[in-house]
Ligand SMILES: Nc1ncnc2c1ncn2[C@@H]1O[C@H](COP(=O)(O)OP(=O)(O)OP(=O)(O)O)[C@@H](O)[C@H]1O
């Protein structure tokens with residue numbers, strides 16, 4: 259039985275449809291990430307669950323009870339905000355204690371619980387510091403402890419790591435997951451960082467323009483994107499527009515080049531499709547005219563990513579990205595003529611609809627910061 | 628001023644000007660001044676704070692805020708004879724509002740005569756004290772983050788608990804500073820009270836004015852001594868303010 263359910267949530271701000279029918283159902287103790295570019299409605303969805311805002315349509319159900327109209331201070335939800343949410347006039351300890359204090363819990367009980375929580379987030383030594391005396395990462399740990407103190411029914415996190423630097427971000431996200439698993443707390447996590455979402459979640463829901471494009475396990479989202487948007491947003495993906503030439507052989511014409519894609523078998527002849535290929539499945543070698551399932555082109559740039567190097571290859575009109583072991587990439591410097599062979603069985607195919615494809619940058623970040 | 632306060636009418640040194648201050652009628656003038664300034668600072672501060680918060684918090688349309696700050700900008704600078712006259716013309720004995728209440732509504736709750744007493748002076752002072760509070764406290768209210776209110780409510784606090792534990796403590800350093808400003812503002816006001824009551828409300832600036840302009844008799848040195856006394860009162864207020872402020876802001880950077 260689902261523990262947290264969002265049913266047909268809609269929210270309009272004037273002419274902006276921030277949420278356009280959101281359905282989510284989450285089991286007890288599960289961790290779901292809401293992932294999407296800036297402005298897609300993630301925060302709006304979370305605020306509805308927390309009760310800071312009311313939906314124009316739809317319901318929110320927790321543990322079988324409709325809480326859509328319940329005031330936020332009666333909902334028992336723990337929320338961690340993006341940044342600067344600690345009460346500045348209280349020490350870390352007083353911040354964590356606040357929820358227990360307004361609930362009228364005894365002082366000795368409170369003290370014990372606050373100690374435990376500070377210990378849990380690794381801040382037992384910093385309880386008496388004021389927020390401005392804590393680093394950004396420490397502040398977010400305190401915010402997490404504060405949200406957990408009231409033993410919330412659902413933990414809500416709105417981009418809690420986005421104001422931190424990369425190293426702390428990775429460390430803290432793992433810690434959030436560890437604590438979440440340890441306490442078995444149902445969690446809704448908002449982020450625009452796909453790596454973050456994939457690495458810590460049980461489920462990922464990719465949002466775009468107020469809707470959920472696809473929801474599934476992280477591996478599923480990566481290997482089997484259901485829409486062009488998801489394909490582009492999760493990981494890096496080559497997209498080749500094409501037309502099905504021979505449904506029997508599974509061949510697709512991509513701008514003058516014919517390639518074989520298993521997934522194209524059985525598609526209607528002449529159908530417009532989008533061939534999706536992960537960069538790590540593209541094999542690159544010096545051009546030898548051997549044909550096969552290859553596109554021939556010229557290496558434009560190298561991007562060093564540690565163990566792998568990312569090559570940008572220009573083939574006719576199309577630009578292609580391929581990842582290869584750094585050790586071998588040196589043999590193919592920019593300017594080299596290369597053959598990029600595409601895996602016929604690992605490439606995915608999506609029907610190309612009339613709708614314009616979204617353009618997404620490398621790192622979609624909130625524009626409103 | 629400092630030197631003048633210790634000079635006699637014949638030019639020699641004397642402490643008689645200063646020592647007179649602690650006797651009647653001057654001590655009474657200080658009392659009245661401090662009371663009027665204190666009352667209007669506290670009342671004006673409380674009302675101004677509430678107004679500013681109501682206009683600034685989320686959910687209030689932006690135009691209300693612009694209207695309030697524009698109006699406050701004008702009203703806070705509206706003082707002296709024009710202000711006194713405006714009040715006399717509306718709620719004075721033969722003011723429009725007083726007459727209307729009396730003749731049309733047959734209400735006799737306000738006769739208008741109180742306008743020329745201490746209460747009247749306080750009412751008129753509030754007319755510039757409240758807007759001044761709105762102006763000086765607005766930036767501090769802007770500094771209250773939405774996240775604090777939401778986090779508090781998320782943790783189970785109601786609006787009152789938020790104000791008691793977070794909102795007011797966070798604003799307190801700014802509120803204290805604003806109150807000092809309001810106190811000084813009222814303490815130094817002269818023309819408004821003088822033109823309203825024709826000198827009948829006996830506050831220090833009015834007395835000083837009398838000694839300078841020679842209404843009573845011309846003794847500028849006693850006037851300077853009175854001014855020195857005002858300065859001492861303000862210094863005393865600051866000495867009270869500094870430790871309070873330090874305590875209120877102990878959590879800040
Ligand atoms: N209070 C509001 N008034 C008007 N429009 C709003 C309001 N809140 C959100 N919006 C609009 O609704 C849309 C969704 O906003 P939301 O904050 O939910 O996006 P988000 O996915 O959290 O983005 P980000 O990654 O930038 O935080 C945006 O177009 C935003 O401008």
Ligand SMILES: [Mg+2]
Nearest residue numbers: 300301302624
């Ligand atoms: Mg957001």
